[in-house]
Every structure is written in structure tokens, then in C-alpha cells.
Amino acid sequence: xxxxxxxxxxxxxxxxxxxxxxxxxxxxxxxxxxxxxxxxxxxxxxxxxxxxxxxxxxxxxxxxxxxxxxxxxxxxxxxxxxxxxxxxxxxxxxxxxxxxxxxxxxxxxxxxxxxxxxxxxxxxxxxxxxxxxxxxxxxxxxxxxxxxxxxxxxxxxxxxxxxxxxxxxxxxxxxxxxxxxxxxxxxxxxxxxxxxxxxxxxxxxxxxxxxxxxxxxxxxxxxxxxxxxxxxxxxxxxxxxxxxxxxxxxxxxxxxxxxxxxxxxxxxxxxxxxxxxxxxxxxxxxxxxxxxxxxxxxxxxxxxxxxxxxxxxxxxxxxxxxxxxxxxxxxxxxxxxxxxxxxxxxxxxxxxxxxxxxxxxxxxxxxxxxxxxxxxxxxxxxxxxxxxxxxxxxxxxxxxxxxxxxxxxxxxxxxxxxxxxxxxxxxxxxxxxxxxxxxxxxxxxxxxxxxxxxxxxxxxxxxxxxxxxxxxxxxxxxxxxxxxxxxxxxxxxxxxxxxxxxxxxxxxxxxxxxxxxxxxx
Amino acid sequence: xxxxxxxxxxxxxxxxxxxxxxxxxxxxxxxxxxxxxxxxxxxxxxxxxxxxxxxxxxxxxxxxxxxxxxxxxxxxxxxxxxxxxxxxxxxxxxxxxxxxxxxxxxxxxxxxxxxxxxxxxxxxxxxxxxxxxxxxxxxxxxxxxxxxxxxxxxxxxxxxxx
Ligand SMILES: Cc1cc2nc3c(=O)[nH]c(=O)nc-3n(C[C@H](O)[C@H](O)[C@H](O)COP(=O)(O)O)c2cc1C
Ligand code: SF4
Ligand code: FES
Ligand code: FES
Numbered sequence: 001x002x003x004x005x006x007x008x009x010x011x012x013x014x015x016x017x018x019x020x021x022x023x024x025x026x027x028x029x030x031x032x033x034x035x036x037x038x039x040x041x042x043x044x045x046x047x048x049x050x051x052x053x054x055x056x057x058x059x060x061x062x063x064x065x066x067x068x069x070x071x072x073x074x075x076x077x078x079x080x081x082x083x084x085x086x087x088x089x090x091x092x093x094x095x096x097x098x099x100x101x102x103x104x105x106x107x108x109x110x111x112x113x114x115x116x117x118x119x120x121x122x123x124x125x126x127x128x129x130x131x132x133x134x135x136x137x138x139x140x141x142x143x144x145x146x147x148x149x150x151x152x153x154x155x156x157x158x159x160x161x162x163x164x165x166x167x168x169x170x171x172x173x174x175x176x177x178x179x180x181x182x183x184x185x186x187x188x189x190x191x192x193x194x195x196x197x198x199x200x201x202x203x204x205x206x207x208x209x210x211x212x213x214x215x216x217x218x219x220x221x222x223x224x225x226x227x228x229x230x231x232x233x234x235x236x237x238x239x240x241x242x243x244x245x246x247x248x249x250x251x252x253x254x255x256x257x258x259x260x261x262x263x264x265x266x267x268x269x270x271x272x273x274x275x276x277x278x279x280x281x282x283x284x285x286x287x288x289x290x291x292x293x294x295x296x297x298x299x300x301x302x303x304x305x306x307x308x309x310x311x312x313x314x315x316x317x318x319x320x321x322x323x324x325x326x327x328x329x330x331x332x333x334x335x336x337x338x339x340x341x342x343x344x345x346x347x348x349x350x351x352x353x354x355x356x357x358x359x360x361x362x363x364x365x366x367x368x369x370x371x372x373x374x375x376x377x378x379x380x381x382x383x384x385x386x387x388x389x390x391x392x393x394x395x396x397x398x399x400x401x402x403x404x405x406x407x408x409x410x411x412x413x414x415x416x417x418x419x420x421x422x423x424x425x426x427x428x429x430x431x432x433x434x435x436x437x438x439x440x441x442x443x444x445x446x447x448x449x450x451x452x453x454x455x456x457x458x459x460x461x462x463x464x465x466x467x468x469x470x471x472x473x474x475x476x477x478x479x480x481x482x483x484x485x486x487x488x489x490x491x492x493x494x495x496x497x498x499x500x501x502x503x504x505x506x507x508x509x510x511x512x513x514x515x516x517x518x519x520x521x
Numbered sequence: 522x523x524x525x526x527x528x529x530x531x532x533x534x535x536x537x538x539x540x541x542x543x544x545x546x547x548x549x550x551x552x553x554x555x556x557x558x559x560x561x562x563x564x565x566x567x568x569x570x571x572x573x574x575x576x577x578x579x580x581x582x583x584x585x586x587x588x589x590x591x592x593x594x595x596x597x598x599x600x601x602x603x604x605x606x607x608x609x610x611x612x613x614x615x616x617x618x619x620x621x622x623x624x625x626x627x628x629x630x631x632x633x634x635x636x637x638x639x640x641x642x643x644x645x646x647x648x649x650x651x652x653x654x655x656x657x658x659x660x661x662x663x664x665x666x667x668x669x670x671x672x673x674x675x676x677x678x679x680x681x682x683x
Contacts, residue, residue: 014660018647019661050650051650188644192648227552227589228646229646231660265545268552268590270587286547287582288587347651352648352650426610431609
């Protein structure tokens with residue numbers, strides 16, 4: 001009898017690669033060869049438990065058993081211990097799906113991520129892939145749009161606009177050409193969910209975009225991926241090629257007469273190109289200057305044609321909504337925040353990664369039950385939620401449920417779901433200064449309050465940090481924030497005051513404790 | 522390793538032509554040129570302007586808008602260090618100080634021996650394994666100063682032996 005063929009999973013996700021996944025995979029291959037053990041290595045996406053990367057999984061009759069973090073130098077020891085049979089070891093975590101961090105999640109959008117081979121259409125199909133599209137192909141466009149509307153799905157890119165309503169506008173627009181544009185610019189610090197799903201389940205995005213195309217009568221689509229994501233770009237391009245080969249894209253989608261062509265475009269290091277109209281300018285080959293709205297992109301978008309612009313996570317939530325039905329999705333969540341969001345725990349956190357949970361989970365649960373507190377072991381002093389334009393929140397607000405409205409009520413935002421954790425060594429005046437510096441560096445330059453205001457903001461913060469006329473400068477800072485909030489065309493200038501003012505509001509002591517200020521007291 | 526071919530009008534024309542079929546072709550053309558020459562050479566501007574029926578000022582305007590497009594050739598290797606919030610929370614500032622001192626180079630500069638260019642970036646999408654650094658196209662996570670030295674050791678040795 002020949003030895004059974006063992007299957008070992010080693011992620012190809014960029015985060016796993018960043019801590020040596022390729023070296024680990026090569027070491028496993030070499031060790032197996034040396035011992036004459038036949039082995040199949042699958043390069044899957046990440047399960048999202050990033051502190052365990054490189055997370056190696058072994059297929060056993062009971063299920064997949066996890067080992068991590070596995071460095072190349074751990075591999076021989078794992079073979080000695082019998083990890084191919086799922087044996088115990090210092091790095092063993094038992095069945096992957098039983099690890100509490102994973103078991104407590106509600107994985108809808110990320111259901112396949114980390115499980116399948118991202119570049120196998122067959123694997124995708126075996127795990128429910130293209131079922132949503134197959135159902136959509138049998139529906140009328142209006143029925144598809146209604147399904148998405150009834151799911152309660154709201155845009156995951158930041159603004160939380162109802163996806164079905166946007167689609168309906170594009171559906172009803174009369175035009176010979178319409179476009180689907182996926183916003184994969186993911187510029188927010190503390191976010192990586194778009195990247196992870198593009199690298200771990202790229203066909204899911206292709207399927208979601210194809211459903212969108214059929215729903216509104218679009219025949220061309222673009223995925224705009226930031227240049228900082230070379231792995232996601234490569235994986236998406238390869239997945240698109242495979243989808244064309246298997247007729248899931250092209251002139252005749254599975255013999256139905258539907259046509260949809262999809263292409264990847266790469267950004268060039270400009271945060272503002274995540275703003276949808278700036279992204280459209282960039283796709284047209286121009287400077288990424290923000291357009292005034294109206295007209296809405298839904299009516300006059302790419303090349304002036306009706307265009308759906310949606311975030312990666314909005315579009316990758318569509319296949320399961322069509323597959324399982326609007327009710328299934330809407331049953332998760334609270335209030336007007338339906339479904340799940342892939343929260344991203346980042347920065348100074350012991351167990352960083354993706355936590356997909358229904359809306360309503362509290363920051364406290366995310367930070368402590370999932371995250372396990374800081375990695376430095378010091379107390380958490382602040383978190384920034386919702387990216388660089390999001391508020392800094394103190395522990396007194398950690399009981400807040402993650403819900404668009406509950407966050408808006410305290411001038412915070414859920415945004416793209418990123419949560420950046422800081423311990424008590426953080427200087428919040430410096431963080432406020434950085435928010436202004438970032439805006440100054442990334443402003444598209446179209447309006448004065450943003451372009452000039454942010455530069456002034458850095459100067460004012462420098463004076464405050466130096467302890468010069470602190471009280472007068474704080475008044476000036478507040479005035480400046482008001483001008484930026486009221487006078488900016490888009491949320492770049494309009495929301496930069498949020499991190500600044502929340503830092504000032506919740507951590508005022510950091511603005512008045514410079515040596516000079518203390519001496520003057 | 523960065524590609525840094527010397528300027529060649531023939532090569533540039535071919536690179537531009539290969540992207541001619543695309544709509545909104547300027548960014549793909551600029552990326553392709555930078556991949557070939559390491560930067561957007563001044564000589565490329567009129568070629569692009571002619572191809573796309575734009576003014577030279579228009580093309581300049583696009584090139585200068587995007588942080589990614591360089592006007593001068595980079596060193597043989599590019600090191601991008603994340604300066605954004607999640608990396609700040611894990612002392613990216615300390616790492617940046619270390620890199621500056623170790624390689625004797627500042628942001629937007631190239632070392633005297635032409636080996637390394639140092640660039641700041643805002644987020645590499647590796648925020649749960651901060652601080653993050655990208656050396657050429659290889660991403661690294663949890664980069665302490667000691668790990669930075671280990672990551673770059675072999676490249677530094679190769680460069681020193683040149
Ligand atoms: C400065 C700025 C940056 C943005 N960056 C992104 C981004 O990186 N990704 C994204 O999907 N949306 C981003 N947005 C939001 C988009 O403008 C837009 O609302 C979104 O792509 C719409 O898709 P959704 O409805 O699916 O969220 C940004 C907005 C602003 C003002
Ligand atoms: S607020 Fe800033 S980024 Fe937005 S349009 Fe105005 S200048 Fe451009
Ligand atoms: S244009 Fe309305 S918020 Fe940006
Ligand atoms: S903030 Fe540094 S990688 Fe995201």
C-alpha cells in the first residue's frame with residue numbers, strides 16, 4: 001500500500017509572506033523530500049489570524065489542524081512530532097475551526113478565504129462559488145437589485161450608502177454603455193480586508209462584479225488596486241485570466257448571452273484616489289482631482305457614463321446575498337446596520353487580524369476578547385476607528401456597539417472597519433499633528449480649506465507641541481477645523497478635523513503638557 | 522532590484538505602443554515606463570503627449586500628482602517604510618530613525634553608492650504585523666531595527682562587494 005498523500009496548507013497572503021511563508025513552504029517541501037514523504041502543498045489565502053502567521057494547516061480525518069507561527073527553522077521539529085497526522089507540538093492549536101478567535105466569528109463575506117486555493121475555479125465551485133451568479137442569471141435586473149436592496153447591504157468603503165439604492169440609480173439610467181468600478185484603493189491605515197479577500201478569494205470579487213453588471217446592464221468593469229498591493233494585483237490578474245478561460249467572463253458568460261469584460265488598473269500612491277470621483281479621474285488617465293457632486297457617478301461616472309462604484313467588501317458580499325437570499329444576510333446585524341463587517345484589528349494588538357462579525361459587536365469585545373489587548377502588554381489608551389479620517393476613542397467609549405448610527409452619534413465612524421490600537425505611550429498631540437500632515441500631503445489641491453488649512457494645521461500643532469501660546473493656538477485650531485469641516489469639497493478636508501478634534505476632546509492633557517507650557521504654569 | 526535601463530527612445534516608443542489599446546492609457550503607460558527605466562524620464566513627456574494628444578503640461582501634471590512616479594532614477598534597491606498610524610503605534614518612528622542612521626540616507630534620497638533609495642509610504646496593508654517595510658517588491662512585517670538589519674544583510678553585503 002502506498003502512503004496516503006498528505007495535504008498541507010501554507011498561505012500565500014502578503015501578510016503571511018511578510019513573515020516568511022515562502023521560506024516555510026520551501027522548508028516543508030525540502031523536509032518531505034528528504035524523508036521521502038509524498039506531500040501536496042496548497043498555497044491558500046489567510047484565515048485572518050495574522051499573529052499566527054505563518055499558519056500551517058494539515059488535513060486530517062477530523063478536519064484541518066493548525067500550527068503557528070511556523071518559521072522555516074521549526075519545520076524539522078514539526079515532522080519529528082508527527083504534525084502530518086495532526087500530532088501535538090508547542091506550536092499546535094488543534095482544529096483551526098475550533099480556535100476561539102475563528103469559531104466566534106460569523107463568516108459570510110470571508111467564508112472561503114483561507115480555506116480554498118484562491119486560483120482554483122474548481123475549488124471555488126466546490127465551496128459554493130458562482131451559485132449567486134447562477135441564480136442572478138435566472139433573474140431580471142430589477143429582481144437582482146431588489147434582492148441587494150432588501151439585504152440591507154451598505155457601502156463598506158466608508159460612507160455606508162445603501163448599495164441597492166445606488167444600483168437602482170444606475171439600472172434606471174439610460175445609456176448605451178455603463179461601467180462597474182471596484183474601489184480597491186484601500187488607503188486607510190489599519191485596513192487590509194480588501195487585500196486579503198483579493199488574495200484569498202479573488203473569484204468572489206469577480207462574481208460580485210459580474211452580478212452587478214448583469215443587474216444594471218453594464219458590460220465593462222475595472223478594479224482599481226493601489227500600487228502598494230503587488231500581490232493582490234498579480235492574484236486578481238491571474239484569477240481574471242482563469243475566469244475568461246472558463247467562460248465566467250467574456251462575451252458569452254456561460255452561454256447566456258451576457259457580456260462582461262473586466263480589467264485591473266493600478267493606482268500610483270495617492271490616498272485621495274480612494275475617493276470615488278478622484279478614482280474615476282485616475283482611471284481616465286488624469287490627475288486624481290475630486291469632482292464636484294452632482295452629477296453622481298451613478299449617472300455620470302467613468303468616461304461620463306452611468307457607473308457603479310463600490311468597495312471590494314460591498315461587491316464580495318453580493319454573491320452570498322444572491323446565493324442565500326436577502327433575508328439570510330439581513331438577519332445578521334442591528335438597527336440599520338445589517339449583515340456583517342470584516343473588522344480589522346491593527347497596530348499595537350496582541351492578536352491582530354480579521355474578525356468578521358455581525359454589526360452590534362462592541363469595541364471592547366473586539367479589542368479584548370478577540371484582540372487580547374496590546375502586544376506591548378501596556379494598557380490601551382486610544383484606538384483610531386475608521387481610518388485616518390476617523391475619530392480617536394478613549395476606553396470610556398469601548399462599550400459602544402459597532403453600528404453606523406451609534407458611531408455617528410459620538411462623531412466617530414465605522415468606515416472600512418479598521419481599528420488601530422495605541423498603548424499608553426502614545427502622544428495624542430502628535431497624532432493630531434499627523435492627521436493634519438497627512439491631509440497636507442494627500443490633498444488633491446482643489447479647495448483652499450483643505451490644501452492650505454492642513455498646512456496651517458501642522459504649524460498650529462507644532463506651536464501647541466512646543467508650548468507656545470497654547471490656549472490661543474487651541475482656539476485657532478478649533479477655528480481652522482471648523483473652516484475645513486464646512487468649506488471642503490470632499491471628506492478628505494472635511495473629515496481631517498475628526499481625528500484632530502477627538503484627540504483634543506478626549507485627551508486634552510496631551511495638548512497642554514509640553515515642557516514650555518508646564519514651565520509657564 | 523530596480524530596473525534602471527538607460528533612456529532609449531525606441532524602447533519607450535515600444536512600451537507606449539504596447540499600451541495604446543487601453544482606455545485611459547496614461548497611467549498604465551507611466552507604470553510601464555517606470556518599470557523599464559526606473560523613473561519617468563523627461564524625454565518621455567513629449568512622446569506621451571504626442572501619443573495621447575495632450576499638452577506636455579497635461580502630462581507633467583499627471584506625473585507630478587502621483588507620489589509613485591519618480592522623476593529621477595532610483596538606487597538599485599528601493600526601501601519603502603510605512604509611516605501610517607498602525608505602524609506608528611508600533612514605533613515606526615524609531616525604526617525610521619534606525620534606517621536613516623544605518624544607511625545614511627533620508628526619505629526621497631538615494632545613498633551615495635547608488636545602492637538604496639528610501640521612500641515613505643502610507644500603509645502597506647500589513648497593519649496587524651506592524652511596523653511594515655517593503656524592500657523592492659518583498660513585504661516584511663514586524664520589522665524591529667534588528668530584523669531590518671537581518672533582512673537587508675545579504676543585500677548590503679552584495680552591494681559592499683560591488
Ligand atoms: C479621502 C477619501 C478616501 C477614500 N478611500 C476609499 C478607499 O480606499 N476605498 C473605498 O472603497 N472607498 C474609499 N472612499 C469612499 C469612496 O469615495 C466611496 O464612497 C466608495 O468607494 C463607494 O463604495 P461603497 O458604497 O461600496 O462603499 C474614500 C473617500 C474619501 C473621501
Ligand atoms: S477637500 Fe481636499 S482632497 Fe477633497 S476636493 Fe478639496 S482639496 Fe481635494
Ligand atoms: S463630495 Fe460630498 S463629502 Fe465628498
Ligand atoms: S499602517 Fe503600516 S502597513 Fe498599514
